[in-house]
Amino acid sequence: MPQPTAIIDLGTNTFQLLVATPGNISEPLQIISQLQRPVQLGLGAMETGILQNDAMDRALAALTEFKDVAVSKGCKNTQIHAIGTSILRRASNTQQFLAEVDRRLGIKIQVISGIEEADLIYHGIYHSLPQPWNPISLVMDIGGGSVEFILFEGTRILFKISLELGGLRLLSLFQQDVQFHSSQLAELQTYVLEQMKPLFTACAEHKPSVLIGAAGAFETIWDLAHADSPGSVIPPASELVITQFYQQKKWVQETDFEGRQNIKGMKAFRAGILPYANVLIATVLEKLSIENMWVSSYSLKEGYWFLQNK
Structure with a gap:
C-alpha cells in the first residue's frame, strides 16, 4: 500500500483532516480518513486581533486528535502537513501559538497568504470536476475569516483574490x-458589494458562466437538499439547483438560530454562519447573472495533497 499523506486545514471556523494515498487514473485520491472539528479558532480574535486561550485549547485538542488518527493510519511526522489560513495571518499572537503546537505535537504549521490559499483551492477543485471541463468558471470558497475567488478556464487561472468576507x-x-436580523440585510449587502468590486471588474472581462462552491457552506446547501435521502454522500463534484438554493436561503433567513440548528441536514456549527454565506452566494449569482452552480467537496487540503503527490 502506498504511503499515506495527512493534510490539516486550520480554518478560522473549522479544522479539517484528510489522510489519503495515491489511487488510480479514475480515482487518483484514495481517502483513508476525513475529520472536521468546529474549533472556531477565530472566535474572539476577529474583534481583538488576539487568539483567545480557550480557542487555542480547542485547537490543540483537535490537532492532538488529528495527529493520533494520522499516525494510526501509517503517517510519519514528516508526512503530516498543517496549513494555517485567515485568522493565523491576522492574529498578533500567531507565532506563540505555532511554537506551542510545535513544542507539544511536533507539527510545524505553515501559514499561507490568501493568494496561496486560492491557488490550493483551485488545484483541489480542478481535480474534482468531470473532465474535460470547458466553461469559464468562478470558484468561491467561503471560510470563517476570508473568501477566496478564482476565475479559471481549464488549466488556466485568469484571476484570483482573497477577501476578508468570511x-x-x-x-x-x-x-x-x-440571531440574524433581516433589518441589517441592506447594510450587509452594501458592504459585501463594495468589498467585491475587484471581483466584479475581473468577471466583467472574463464572464464566468458557472459558480463552483468549495465545500463548507456549499456542502451544507447540498446536505439540506439531500436531507430526506439517508446515507447520501456528497460526491467530489455535483450540480446544485439554484431555485432550490433560493428556497433554502429564504427559510434559513426567516428561522431563528435555535430553529436553524434543528433543520434536518444542518450541521449545528454552521447554523450561525449560513445566513451570511447565503447572502454572499446570492450576491455573486445575481450580480454576475450566473445560472449554473456546482459544489465540490474538494478544496484547500485536497489541492495541497495533489501538489504533494504529483
Missing part, C-alpha cells in the same frame, strides 16, 4: 446577538 468575519461585524 462567515465569522461578517458575523462579528453585523451580528448583535446569536
Whole structure:
C-alpha cells in the first residue's frame, strides 16, 4: 500500500483532516480518513486581533486528535502537513501559538497568504470536476475569516483574490446577538458589494458562466437538499439547483438560530454562519447573472495533497 499523506486545514471556523494515498487514473485520491472539528479558532480574535486561550485549547485538542488518527493510519511526522489560513495571518499572537503546537505535537504549521490559499483551492477543485471541463468558471470558497475567488478556464487561472468576507468575519461585524436580523440585510449587502468590486471588474472581462462552491457552506446547501435521502454522500463534484438554493436561503433567513440548528441536514456549527454565506452566494449569482452552480467537496487540503503527490 502506498504511503499515506495527512493534510490539516486550520480554518478560522473549522479544522479539517484528510489522510489519503495515491489511487488510480479514475480515482487518483484514495481517502483513508476525513475529520472536521468546529474549533472556531477565530472566535474572539476577529474583534481583538488576539487568539483567545480557550480557542487555542480547542485547537490543540483537535490537532492532538488529528495527529493520533494520522499516525494510526501509517503517517510519519514528516508526512503530516498543517496549513494555517485567515485568522493565523491576522492574529498578533500567531507565532506563540505555532511554537506551542510545535513544542507539544511536533507539527510545524505553515501559514499561507490568501493568494496561496486560492491557488490550493483551485488545484483541489480542478481535480474534482468531470473532465474535460470547458466553461469559464468562478470558484468561491467561503471560510470563517476570508473568501477566496478564482476565475479559471481549464488549466488556466485568469484571476484570483482573497477577501476578508468570511462567515465569522461578517458575523462579528453585523451580528448583535446569536440571531440574524433581516433589518441589517441592506447594510450587509452594501458592504459585501463594495468589498467585491475587484471581483466584479475581473468577471466583467472574463464572464464566468458557472459558480463552483468549495465545500463548507456549499456542502451544507447540498446536505439540506439531500436531507430526506439517508446515507447520501456528497460526491467530489455535483450540480446544485439554484431555485432550490433560493428556497433554502429564504427559510434559513426567516428561522431563528435555535430553529436553524434543528433543520434536518444542518450541521449545528454552521447554523450561525449560513445566513451570511447565503447572502454572499446570492450576491455573486445575481450580480454576475450566473445560472449554473456546482459544489465540490474538494478544496484547500485536497489541492495541497495533489501538489504533494504529483
